Structure formats: structure tokens, C-alpha cells
Amino acid sequence: xxxxxxxxxNFIRYIINEDNETGRYDNTVVxxxxxxxxxxxxxxxxxxxxxxxxxxxxxxxxxxxxxxxTNPGREEVEYVDAIKEDVAWLxxxxxxxxxxxxxxxxxxxxYAVTLIRMGKAYVDHLTADEIRxxxxxxxxxxRESPYRSRSVEENLGLFDAMRNGDFADGQCVLRxxxxxxxxxxxxxxxxxYRIRKQAHHRTGDAWCIYPMYDFAHCxxxxxxxxxxxxCTLEFENNxxxxxxxxxxxxTHHPRQIEFARLNLTYTVLSKRRLIQLVEGGHVSxxxxxxxxxxxxxxRRGVPAAAVRNFCERIGxxxxxxxxxxxxxxxxxxxxxxxxxPRVMAVxxxxxxxxxxxxxxxxxxxxxxxxxxxxxxxxxxIPFSRILYVERDDFMLDPPKKxxxxxxxxxxxxxxxxxxxxxxxxxDEQGNIVELHCTYDPETRGGDAxxxxxxxxxxxxxxxxxxxxxEVRLYSQLFFKEDPAGDDDFIAGMNPDSLExxxxxxxxxxxxxxxxxxxxxFERLGYFCNDGRDxxxxxxxxxxxxxxxxxxxxxxxxxxxxx
RNA sequence: UGAGGGAUGGUCUAGUGGCAAGACGGCGGGUUCUGGCCCCGUUAACCUAGGUUCGAAUCCUAGUCCCUCAGCCA
Numbered sequence: 136x137x138x139x140x141x142x143x144x145n146f147i148r149y150i151i152n153e154d155n156e157t158g159r160y161d162n163t164v165v166x167x168x169x170x171x172x173x174x175x176x177x178x179x180x181x182x183x184x185x186x187x188x189x190x191x192x193x194x195x196x197x198x199x200x201x202x203x204x205t206n207p208g209r210e211e212v213e214y215v216d217a218i219k220e221d222v223a224w225l226x227x228x229x230x231x232x233x234x235x236x237x238x239x240x241x242x243x244x245x246y247a248v249t250l251i252r253m254g255k256a257y258v259d260h261l262t263a264d265e266i267r268x269x270x271x272x273x274x275x276x277x278r279e280s281p282y283r284s285r286s287v288e289e290n291l292g293l294f295d296a297m298r299n300g301d302f303a304d305g306q307c308v309l310r311x312x313x314x315x316x317x318x319x320x321x322x323x324x325x326x327x328y329r330i331r332k333q334a335h336h337r338t339g340d341a342w343c344i345y346p347m348y349d350f351a352h353c354x355x356x357x358x359x360x361x362x363x364x365x366c367t368l369e370f371e372n373n374x375x376x377x378x379x380x381x382x383x384x385x386t387h388h389p390r391q392i393e394f395a396r397l398n399l400t401y402t403v404l405s406k407r408r409l410i411q412l413v414e415g416g417h418v419s420x421x422x423x424x425x426x427x428x429x430x431x432x433x434r435r436g437v438p439a440a441a442v443r444n445f446c447e448r449i450g451x452x453x454x455x456x457x458x459x460x461x462x463x464x465x466x467x468x469x470x471x472x473x474x475x476p477r478v479m480a481v482x483x484x485x486x487x488x489x490x491x492x493x494x495x496x497x498x499x500x501x502x503x504x505x506x507x508x509x510x511x512x513x514x515x516i517p518f519s520r521i522l523y524v525e526r527d528d529f530m531l532d533p534p535k536k537x538x539x540x541x542x543x544x545x546x547x548x549x550x551x552x553x554x555x556x557x558x559x560x561x562d563e564q565g566n567i568v569e570l571h572c573t574y575d576p577e578t579r580g581g582d583a584x585x586x587x588x589x590x591x592x593x594x595x596x597x598x599x600x601x602x603x604x605e606v607r608l609y610s611q612l613f614f615k616e617d618p619a620g621d622d623d624f625i626a627g628m629n630p631d632s633l634e635x636x637x638x639x640x641x642x643x644x645x646x647x648x649x650x651x652x653x654x655x656f657e658r659l660g661y662f663c664n665d666g667r668d669x670x671x672x673x674x675x676x677x678x679x680x681x682x683x684x685x686x687x688x689x690x691x692x693x694x695x696x697x
Numbered sequence: 698u699g700a701g702g703g704a705u706g707g708u709c710u711a712g713u714g715g716c717a718a719g720a721c722g723g724c725g726g727g728u729u730c731u732g733g734c735c736c737c738g739u740u741a742a743c744c745u746a747g748g749u750u751c752g753a754a755u756c757c758u759a760g761u762c763c764c765u766c767a768g769c770c771a
Contacts, residue, residue: 143711143719171771206770263769270767274699277767308769318700320767329769348771372701372766393702395764400708406771448720450710452703455764459708462721472734507734538732547730581730592730658731686732 145451147186147392151194151363154390160362164196167234167361168222169352171203172214172336175421175428176221178442178463179397179404185446186394187365188227199359200229204237205351207335215336217421221429225439236351237337239358243346244298246354246384247309247327251290255383256327257283258293260307269315270323276316277323283312297330300343304330309344313379321372322379325349353377353391354384361389367396368453397449398457401611402427403619417628418612422667424677425612425632435609436653436663436679441470457617467680471653471661476504476511479549479594480656480676481640482606484523486569486598489554492520497599500580502550516642518551521598523640525658528593529570531559536689538590540570547592549657553578594657601640604674606662608634645674653679 155162166187170180191198200222204210222229236243250256259282261269271277285293294309296302309328317323327350332343353376356364364377374391381388398404403412404427412418412426421428424435432442445466449458479502497519505511524540533541540546545555558571577584581592612632618624648654650666660681668675 145710149713169771173771203771209770266769267767272699272767276699305769320700322700323767326769331769345769347769352771368702369765370771375701395703448709450720452710454703456709459721462709465721468733477731503730506731536732549730589730591732594731655731655733658733660733682731682733684732689732 143450146453147190147363147365147394147451150390150392151190154362155194159390163362164191164194165199165360165362166191166196166365167199167201167356167359169201169203169236169355169366170218171206171209172211172218173206173209174214174406174410175217175430177404177409177426177428178399178432178445179427180221181225181429181442182397182446182449182451183365183367184222184225184227185443186451189447190363190365196362197232198227198229199232199234199361201234201236201355201359203348203352203355204235204335204337205345205348207331207333207345210336212336217430221433224429224433226443234355234359235337236346236355237335239351239355240338240342240346242358243351243354244344246386247294247346247350248291249384250311250327251294251309252287253383254287254312256309256311257285257290258297258307259283259310259324263305266308266326270320271315273320279315280310280324283324294328297328297344298342300332302330304332306330311350311376311380319372319375321349321376325376349373349376350380353380353389354386356389357381357387360387364389364391366391366393368393368455369396393453394451395453395455398455399427399463400457400460400616401613401618402460403613403624405619408619408624411625412612415625417625424607424665425609433651434665434667435677436651436661437467438470438474438653441467444470460611464680467661468683471655471679473507474505475653475655475661477502477506477655477657478645479516479596479642480604480606480645480659480662481523481525481594481596481601482608482636482656482659483526484596484638484640485526485529485567487522487524487554487595488569488571489520489522489574490557490571491573494520496520497597500550514644516550516644517597517600518548519597519599522548522595523598523601524548524570524593524595526567528591529556529567531567534693536686536693539593540591545589547578547581547589548595549592550581551579551595552576552581553583553589594659596640596642598640600643602643602646602674604639604641604645604676606636606639606676606678607665608636608678610634639676641674641676648674648676655682658682 168184168187188198259280261280269278308326310324313322315323328344331345371393377391422430422434499515501513502516529540552574554572554574556572560569562568613627615627618627621627648664650664653661653663656662661679662676665675665677
């Protein structure tokens with residue numbers, strides 16, 4: 136933890152510091168990450184996870200993982216398991232502090248009974264539609280339910296009957312008795328319990344009434360001894376009810392603090408839209424490498440540390456904001472540049488024959504594994520007469536700033552020799568099928584004894600030794616910066632977000648590449664073996680992120696001006 | 698137009714009455730056996746109008762714009 140750079144503060148730390156100064160929570164910090172197990176975690180959740188676990192660690196406190204499982208109709212163990220896996224992958228440990236709101240059901244029920252006894256809650260037989268009508272509008276007060284003045288005894292009996300299953304779904308609910316004219320609509324006698332005759336993934340058939348979020352969340356926080364209950368901005372209006380319930384019940388009262396959720400350019404982060412992508416078959420699943428889900432990022436090859444760094448960089452505030460996706464890519468590159476071993480791979484092969492190199496000869500040449508990490512050592516790569524280079528690295532009629540291979544031009548093959556292009560072989564249609572080059576034996580290893588310079592260094596692979604692979608190139612799923620702003624956001628999808636390349640040529644060392652471990656394909660980007668689709672005879676690699684490409688930028692401006 | 702929030706370079710975030718700072722991006726340069734990394738330089742902001750103050754991004758007043766809320770979802 137000593138390697139941490141000092142970060143700018145944020146408003147939450149101010150609040151905690153203040154609480155520590157006044158001794159409000161006895162100088163302890165207990166936070167929690169409270170996902171509902173009804174979907175997969177995405178990078179927006181990562182912000183919350185890093186915040187909650189990070190603050191707890193920073194202040195010497197603890198952070199609970201609590202599943203907010205109060206709605207049996209939409210929650211499943213599959214999601215519970217996936218969420219645990221994702222949080223652990225991100226690098227956080229909840230230790231023995233794993234909870235479920237459903238753990239607290241019995242206590243929650245007792246609290247509800249207490250509320251009834253205090254005359255602060257009642258069983259309402261209005262239908263859902265009627266409750267909506269009675270609620271009023273943003274500008275008009277609501278009306279009181281005719282069932283609002285039932286006696287405590289009657290309410291006690293009715294609530295007991297609700298629990299016993301004497302009523303059908305929707306027949307009645309338990310409501311808090313607060314104020315139907317409250318300017319904050321959340322306070323107009325909110326529903327506390329509803330009837331759901333459905334099996335719950337943990338409590339089975341033990342219950343047929345389930346607490347609503349507003350009731351379960353504050354009390355779960357209270358029961359678990361949470362001090363700072365950090366949530367997103369849309370719960371701001373609910374804070375008044377959070378406080379009301381805990382004040383009325385006069386029990387441990389955590390402080391709810393809201394922050395702005397993460398938005399990212401060119402991506403959607405709402406659960407609803409993510410589900411649409413999966414169920415509509417627009418992606419291959421929750422862990423499609425183009426998805427902003429943690430499982431997608433993991434499969435793509437993004438290191439957890441890069442996600443954590445990103446979450447630190449973006450900060451925490453109360454204003455709505457949209458982070459440039461470029462910042463995320465920067466964090467991924469920054470980390471991978473330091474850690475990823477370098478290899479050579481040719482994605483779009485162009486055959487090269489070194490005409491003055493002996494046909495039966497093969498030699499091995501040492502290559503640096505990671506210039507950023509001297510301890511990474513070197514490896515040997517085979518060189519022979521027939522090679523592949525990248526098609527993009529040759530141009531018949533190169534423009535001004537193109538430094539790579541062209542007829543008559545000399546370039547360096549990385550860690551190998553200088554070569555000069557002597558002939559361009561084309562087919563009947565005029566397509567370039569191969570290049571003939573000569574090499575300078577004096578330049579072995581990549582330096583010319585006479586000190587002559589060359590403007591480009593190309594990556595290459597020996598044809599006879601290359602591994603064939605499929606490589607998947609990913610780019611943004613959406614064209615628009617704000618895809619969610621469209622009614623039909625599916626129409627805004629980028630049809631070329633996945634490009635599959637086959638017949639790619641990899642250097643032999645990649646035969647041992649472990650799934651999910653990133654390598655830099657020199658001059659191209661960071662890639663990793665896809666653990667799911669790789670077959671023994673057909674490796675599949677995912678592109679995690681490209682390298683920055685100033686040549687592409689030059690090309691773009693040249694294209695724009697001419 | 699009820700209530701609750703929010704407005705600082707293109708983007709994100711600091712600032713808590715005393716020189717508006719950092720990161721990403723952009724632009725220019727250096728270095729380089731990766732057009733990568735690294736290094737140097739540069740660009741560019743306090744929503745508006747008043748007020749308090751020696752001094753205001755910060756405090757006060759008024760306004761403008763944006764977000765959230767009318768689930769038996771969370």
C-alpha cells in the first residue's frame with residue numbers, strides 16, 4: 136500500500152474526516168458494496184467497488200459485500216456467483232463480511248411490526264393503480280388511503296396474515312404512515328412490504344412477503360453497523376426516507392452519501408441496455424470482449440489493476456459527467472506497457488523472399504522481451520529466407536511521410552537485418568503477392584557497422600516457423616459519443632466493432648501463451664489468448680487495445696487535406 | 698412548473714476567503730532497433746448579473762441551464 140501516489144481528495148473524505156473529528160462513529164469506517172444479483176457487474180460498478188473498498192482500507196475499516204436480494208422474481212444465484220468472481224478479480228477481499236439482505240429478513244419483519252405498533256405503518260388494500268392515483272403528482276399533494284386509519288391491532292393481524300400467505304399477490308401492501316402531502320414524493324406513505332408468492336434463491340419458500348429497497352437497505356446498513364452508506368445520485372431523494380426509518384426506529388444510523396455514477400463515451404452502462412445487447416444477440420454474451428462488463432474486460436485481457444487505476448483517475452464528485460473512453464484506454468496501455476512481454480506477430484501477412492539468403496539456412500536471433508523491464512530477459516527467434524511482414528508496411532508509391540518499405544528502399548527487420556526491396560511480384564489483377572528483397576549480412580542483429588541509418592524498423596515472422604492464428608480486433612460498439620441518448624440505441628451500433636482475421640502469423644514463442652495474459656505484438660497493440668475459443672490446433676487472440684499510432688494520425692490529416 | 702441536487706480548459710478531477718493545480722486529449726519539438734515508451738515545450742476553464750471583502754471559484758442575493766423523483770424495481 137506504500138506504492139500509492141497521493142491522490143486528490145474528494146468530498147466523501149471530507150465528510151469522513153469530519154465524522155472522525157466529531158467522533159460520530161467512534162472513528163470507525165464501515166462501508167459496503169450492495170449489488171442486486173440480477174445482472175453482471177460493469178465498469179460503473181467498479182467505480183463503486185473501488186470507492187467503498189478503497190475508503191475502508193484507507194481508513195483502516197472494513198467493507199462488506201452485501202447482496203440486495205429483496206426481489207425474488209429477478210434475482211438468481213448465477214448472478215451472485217458472477218458478482219463474487221468479479222469483485223475478487225478486481226482485487227478486493229470482503230473476508231468474512233459477506234451478507235445478504237435476505238439474512239436480515241426476520242429482523243426486518245420485526246422492525247416492521249415495531250413500526251406498526253408505533254402507529255407508523257399500516258396495511259393498505261388499495262390496488263397498485265389506486266395507490267398511484269392517490270399519490271398525487273409532482274405539483275399536487277396526494278390523498279390519504281381509506282385504509283390509513285386502521286387500528287394497530289388490525290394492522291398487526293393483517294400483516295401477520297400477509298406473512299402467512301392469506302392474501303394473494305398484489306392484494307395488499309404494508310405502507311409507512313408519513314405524509315401524503317409531503318413535497319418529496321418518496322415520503323408519501325411509501326410501500327414497505329409487498330406480497331410475492333415466489334421462491335427466493337436463498338430463503339426458498341420461507342417468505343411470501345418481501346421488503347422494498349427503501350426499507351431493507353437502510354435497516355440492513357444499520358444491522359451490519361455500516362457507518363457510511365455510499366450510493367449513486369438517483370437515491371438522493373430517498374435519503375429523507377432512509378433517515379426517517381432509522382430515526383423513527385431509533386437505531387444505529389449510518390450516513391448516506393451520494394456520488395455521480397460513471398458514464399463513458401461510446402458505451403452504454405445501464406443494466407437495461409446491456410441486457411438488450413445480450414438478449415438481442417448483438418454481442419456473444421455478458422463476457423463478450425466488447426462489453427463494458429467486468430467479465431468482458433477480463434476476457435478481453437484488461438488487467439484488473441488497469442481498471443483500478445482508471446477508477447482512481449476519474450475521481451469522485453457529485454456532478455453528472457461523462458469520462459472520455461480514451462482515458463480508460465490510456466490506463467490500460469500505461470499498465471501493459473510496463474508489464475506485457477513483447478513478441479512479433481504479423482496480422483495481414485505479405486510474403487517476402489530474401490533472394491540472397493541461403494534456402495536451407497535458419498538462424499536464431501536474440502530479441503528483448505521487454506525494454507521497460509530489464510529483468511524480463513531475451514528470447515531467440517528464428518530467421519530464414521522466407522518471411523512475412525505486415526501488408527501495411529509496404530507501399531508501391533509511398534507518400535511523403537511514409538518511412539516503411541517501398542521499391543528500392545532499405546529498412547530494418549527488428550533484431551535481424553537490413554533489407555532492401557528489389558522486386559515487387561504481382562498477379563494478373565495487379566495485386567501484390569510477394570516482395571523480393573536482399574539482405575545485408577553485415578547488419579546482423581540490426582545495426583550497420585558503417586553507421587548508416589534506416590528510417591523504419593519492421594516486425595516480421597519466419598514463414599517456416601510461424602504459428603497460424605485467428606486474431607479478433609475489437610473497436611467501439613457504438614458510433615456515437617452518447618449512444619444511450621438515442622431512442623433506438625441498437626441502430627447506433629458499429630457493425631465493424633469485431634473484425635476477425637484468420638491466417639495471422641505469430642512468432643513460435645506464442646505457442647505457450649496462457650489465456651488472458653497480455654502480450655504486446657510489437658508496433659500493433661496488446662493481445663491475449665482467448666481462453667474460451669482457443670482450440671489446441673487453432674489459437675485465438677483478442678486485441679485488448681491498440682498502441683498509440685501517430686502514423687495513422689498523419690495519414691488522417693493527409694487524407695483530410697488532400 | 699412541487700421537492701432535492703449540480704454548474705472550474707475539449708474531457709475528468711483539485712481548490713474549503715489569499716499565485717486557479719493535476720491528469721487525459723490537442724498542437725510543436727527531442728530521443729528511439731516499436732511512428733510505442735520516455736523527455737521538453739505549448740494550448741485551454743471558474744454559468745450570468747449584482748453585492749460583501751484589502752482580497753471571492755469559494756460567502757450573500759437574483760437569474761440561467763442541466764440532472765433526479767409520481768414502481769407493489771433497485
